Amino acid sequence: MANKIEPKILKGFRDFLPSKEIERKRIIGILEKNFESFGYVPIDTPVLEYTEVLLGKGGGETDKQVYRFEDNGGRDVSMRFDLTVPFARYMAKNRNDLHLPFKRYHINKVWRGENTQRGRYREFMQCDFDIVGIDSASADFEILMMMRDSMKAIEVNDVTVRFSHRGVFNRLLGRLRISESSVEILRIVDKLGKIGEEEVISLLKGLTTEENAREILDFIKPADSNETTLDKMEKAAGGADEDTERLRTIFGYIEECGMEDFFKLDPSITRGLDYYTGIVYETFLNELPGIGSVCSGGRYNNLASLYTKEELPGVGAAIGLDRLLAALEELGRASEKQSVTDLLILAQDDKLFGHYHNLSRRFREAGINCEVYHAKKKINTQFKYAEAKSIPFALICGADEFASGTVNIRDLRNRESWDGITVNDAVTRLSGFNK
Amino acid sequence: MANKIEPKILKGFRDFLPSKEIERKRIIGILEKNFESFGYVPIDTPVLEYTEVLLGKGGGETDKQVYRFEDNGGRDVSMRFDLTVPFARYMAKNRNDLHLPFKRYHINKVWRGENTQRGRYREFMQCDFDIVGIDSASADFEILMMMRDSMKAIEVNDVTVRFSHRGVFNRLLGRLRISESSVEILRIVDKLGKIGEEEVISLLKGLTTEENAREILDFIKPADSNETTLDKMEKAAGGADEDTERLRTIFGYIEECGMEDFFKLDPSITRGLDYYTGIVYETFLNELPGIGSVCSGGRYNNLASLYTKEELPGVGAAIGLDRLLAALEELGRASEKQSVTDLLILAQDDKLFGHYHNLSRRFREAGINCEVYHAKKKINTQFKYAEAKSIPFALICGADEFASGTVNIRDLRNRESWDGITVNDAVTRLSGFNK
Numbered sequence: 001m002a003n004k005i006e007p008k009i010l011k012g013f014r015d016f017l018p019s020k021e022i023e024r025k026r027i028i029g030i031l032e033k034n035f036e037s038f039g040y041v042p043i044d045t046p047v048l049e050y051t052e053v054l055l056g057k058g059g060g061e062t063d064k065q066v067y068r069f070e071d072n073g074g075r076d077v078s079m080r081f082d083l084t085v086p087f088a089r090y091m092a093k094n095r096n097d098l099h100l101p102f103k104r105y106h107i108n109k110v111w112r113g114e115n116t117q118r119g120r121y122r123e124f125m126q127c128d129f130d131i132v133g134i135d136s137a138s139a140d141f142e143i144l145m146m147m148r149d150s151m152k153a154i155e156v157n158d159v160t161v162r163f164s165h166r167g168v169f170n171r172l173l174g175r176l177r178i179s180e181s182s183v184e185i186l187r188i189v190d191k192l193g194k195i196g197e198e199e200v201i202s203l204l205k206g207l208t209t210e211e212n213a214r215e216i217l218d219f220i221k222p223a224d225s226n227e228t229t230l231d232k233m234e235k236a237a238g239g240a241d242e243d244t245e246r247l248r249t250i251f252g253y254i255e256e257c258g259m260e261d262f263f264k265l266d267p268s269i270t271r272g273l274d275y276y277t278g279i280v281y282e283t284f285l286n287e288l289p290g291i292g293s294v295c296s297g298g299r300y301n302n303l304a305s306l307y308t309k310e311e312l313p314g315v316g317a318a319i320g321l322d323r324l325l326a327a328l329e330e331l332g333r334a335s336e337k338q339s340v341t342d343l344l345i346l347a348q349d350d351k352l353f354g355h356y357h358n359l360s361r362r363f364r365e366a367g368i369n370c371e372v373y374h375a376k377k378k379i380n381t382q383f384k385y386a387e388a389k390s391i392p393f394a395l396i397c398g399a400d401e402f403a404s405g406t407v408n409i410r411d412l413r414n415r416e417s418w419d420g421i422t423v424n425d426a427v428t429r430l431s432g433f434n435k
Numbered sequence: 436m437a438n439k440i441e442p443k444i445l446k447g448f449r450d451f452l453p454s455k456e457i458e459r460k461r462i463i464g465i466l467e468k469n470f471e472s473f474g475y476v477p478i479d480t481p482v483l484e485y486t487e488v489l490l491g492k493g494g495g496e497t498d499k500q501v502y503r504f505e506d507n508g509g510r511d512v513s514m515r516f517d518l519t520v521p522f523a524r525y526m527a528k529n530r531n532d533l534h535l536p537f538k539r540y541h542i543n544k545v546w547r548g549e550n551t552q553r554g555r556y557r558e559f560m561q562c563d564f565d566i567v568g569i570d571s572a573s574a575d576f577e578i579l580m581m582m583r584d585s586m587k588a589i590e591v592n593d594v595t596v597r598f599s600h601r602g603v604f605n606r607l608l609g610r611l612r613i614s615e616s617s618v619e620i621l622r623i624v625d626k627l628g629k630i631g632e633e634e635v636i637s638l639l640k641g642l643t644t645e646e647n648a649r650e651i652l653d654f655i656k657p658a659d660s661n662e663t664t665l666d667k668m669e670k671a672a673g674g675a676d677e678d679t680e681r682l683r684t685i686f687g688y689i690e691e692c693g694m695e696d697f698f699k700l701d702p703s704i705t706r707g708l709d710y711y712t713g714i715v716y717e718t719f720l721n722e723l724p725g726i727g728s729v730c731s732g733g734r735y736n737n738l739a740s741l742y743t744k745e746e747l748p749g750v751g752a753a754i755g756l757d758r759l760l761a762a763l764e765e766l767g768r769a770s771e772k773q774s775v776t777d778l779l780i781l782a783q784d785d786k787l788f789g790h791y792h793n794l795s796r797r798f799r800e801a802g803i804n805c806e807v808y809h810a811k812k813k814i815n816t817q818f819k820y821a822e823a824k825s826i827p828f829a830l831i832c833g834a835d836e837f838a839s840g841t842v843n844i845r846d847l848r849n850r851e852s853w854d855g856i857t858v859n860d861a862v863t864r865l866s867g868f869n870k
Contacts, residue, residue, distance in 0.1 A: 123482060
């Protein structure tokens with residue numbers, strides 16, 4: 001006999017067993033429905049692209065993480081490492097077919113050859129939603145609302161979306177005359193939650209004076225209310241301007257929608273990435289603050305500058321689906337369904353398989369997920385199958401029931417039985433079963 | 436200014452514009468629901484796997500088409516080229532977590548560096564459903580039913596699923612003493628629809644006598660009814676055996692379910708692939724026979740022999756989603772929706788954006804997909820946006836309506852208006868709108 005190949009998979013990659021995949025699809029379905037309720041449409045892009053298109057002519061820090069190779073036609077190609085770069089390329093390529101403002105969502109896999117740590121994978125899901133072609137407080141606020149409503153839709157209600165404005169932060173840095181270090185400063189401030197105040201001060205002192213470091217630290221501390229935080233930010237930045245005005249406008253929308261409990265102005269939110277220019281957001285589960293933000297984003301003033309001269313301002317956010325699913329598991333709120341079947345028709349009599357299949361159609365037509373056990377095995381084996389998959393109902397029909405046009409239904413959760421009822425009756429009773 | 440990069444994509448790969456992606460997701464959603472109604476559960480596997488695991492120790496004919504490379508850790512990896520091999524690997528790896536019989540569906544992308552022709556892509560979707568761990572007529576029949584019900588679910592009713600049995604065909608070849616050429620003969624017979632009888636005879640004559648070639652051609656011609664076809668096949672194969680008995684059993688199920696119109700025994704169906712051992716199926720749209728089978732499959736007696744000693748018999752089929760979508764377009768039955776929005780709230784007054792967002796929430800909560808236009812542009816620009824996306828309803832609310840607590844609703848399809856109605860009234864009227 002030939003040697004068997006070990007059925008192993010690559011580190012950082014995962015098989016999804018039914019219970020995990022059923023839950024992942026359930027959550028994705030809810031999120032899609034939520035995005036569509038705001039008028040966002042789905043798109044898709046290729047998994048493989050020209051490396052030059054994804055990485056630009058030089059390529060940067062990400063390079064080492066990218067799955068890049070030469071295809072059989074000698075082309076330099078890469079697997080996408082996020083959904084933002086392909087979206088920029090997509091906007092530039094399909095600009096004539098898209099009417100602005102354009103609102104899209106995109107939920108799919110991306111690949112990065114990172115070191116695998118707890119909760120980090122080399123193949124993972126991103127879930128992006130963006131509005132492109134408009135720069136307004138109304139658009140900024142819509143993303144804020146969608147972030148919270150996405151969590152609400154999956155029954156995670158105790159969330160806080162923290163937001164700030166990169167323009168105001170940049171003005172502070174300008175006033176302190178340290179704009180040239182803004183990228184490094186942003187990265188340091190972004191780590192506040194992880195490394196604490198003292199370490200932030202110490203790192204900032206490597207870039208500027210202690211006085212400036214203290215002022216930056218003071219700036220990023222939120223005050224009691226959104227209004228007083230904004231007053232403080234405004235003062236530190238050197239007065240009101242259109243950025244602080246936009247934040248005030250957004251406060252008005254928040255108030256009018258009665259959503260003050262969910263949205264908190266927090267100047268320590270800066271996002272490490274340097275392409276944000278306006279509002280920036282992060283979302284925290286108050287029951288699990290330690291896992292970090294599950295949905296983050298912000299405003300950028302030029303999405304597709306690599307590919308087109310047309311300026312495409314936008315605002316959007318991305319849900320870290322793997323982190324969110326891990327959080328739901330930790331909170332005990334992830335479903336662990338092994339099966340999608342409502343009713344198993346047991347194989348009692350070899351001669352009745354045609355009848356069983358015909359019965360199964362009646363239940364399916366009534367919206368009841370129904371399967372036939374495909375071989376006349378011991379009845380205990382068949383019940384074990386139902387139990388292993390937590391199938392709630394079984395139908396038993398032998399020669400006698402067939403002759404009298406009836407069936408027996410067993411509720412496997414509580415061992416209740418309805419015996420000798422008509423098929424119509426059975427369909428009606430099971431239709432009431434709440435999936 | 437830096438040179439722009441051309442936003443091009445690889446040959447054989449596609450961007451999905453919203454209208455295409457909305458339709459693709461709609462069809463996939465219907466198919467998933469249909470599979471789940473039969474108790475099939477979703478799974479997922481990695482896009483990248485060890486090359487040895489996907490291709491076996493040697494690798495075969497497929498090799499040239501496979502996207503294969505060395506990753507940054509020096510591993511020899513490949514992108515999956517179908518969903519069958521990863522499924523076999525998955526069954527072997529996760530055997531202890533899966534209860535047999537195991538019924539799964541898997542809808543996802545695969546990659547093959549084939550020559551791109553009309554309707555052939557290098558990145559495309561497969562849509563597989565299989566029952567593993569049981570060998571019975573009931574399982575064979577369930578797949579047959581699912582093939583037809585999948586088409587019915589997407590409102591393609593005029594279909595014929597043609598099926599045959601590889602065991603009976605092999606017995607004929609045995610009787611003619613040409614079993615050793617069975618793979619080549621299968622491939623020739625499989626082309627009958629494309630190349631015609633004379634060409635089949637001529638090719639077969641390269642492998643056997645003219646008499647045998649004529650007998651094979653006679654064998655693969657269906658008779659008037661399933662029963663007479665089976666009688667003829669049985670005779671040619673040398674009499675009844677368990678394979679012909681199984682076909683007869685399946686006929687009984689077909690009759691009991693009243694589905695004779697959809698399932699036709701057709702001995703010319705052999706499937707080119709050599710791993711099938713029992714029933715084989717293909718599905719044709721009677722309105723578009725020229726496009727070939729949109730759903731094909733069959734029974735195999737050992738899914739995961741590459742990885743495990745355990746014998747895992749199975750039966751299943753795969754829908755060619757790209758071909759099916761192309762067929763729906765050709766039949767004029769593909770939706771071309773540009774948008775998922777039911778109601779656009781127009782921006783009439785800059786001061787009312789908070790109100791607009793609050794209104795939008797009321798509609799969304801009632802299940803109406805609602806978006807706010809995010810900037811106070813000319814009203815014509817806003818109507819043009821609604822028109823470009825075929826959004827059916829607009830809501831207009833200026834200072835007067837705000838003061839009186841009312842809104843105006845415009846049906847953009849027929850220019851009907853409901854003016855000065857309450858928000859509750861508007862929600863009620865639009866809830867009745869059939870999406």
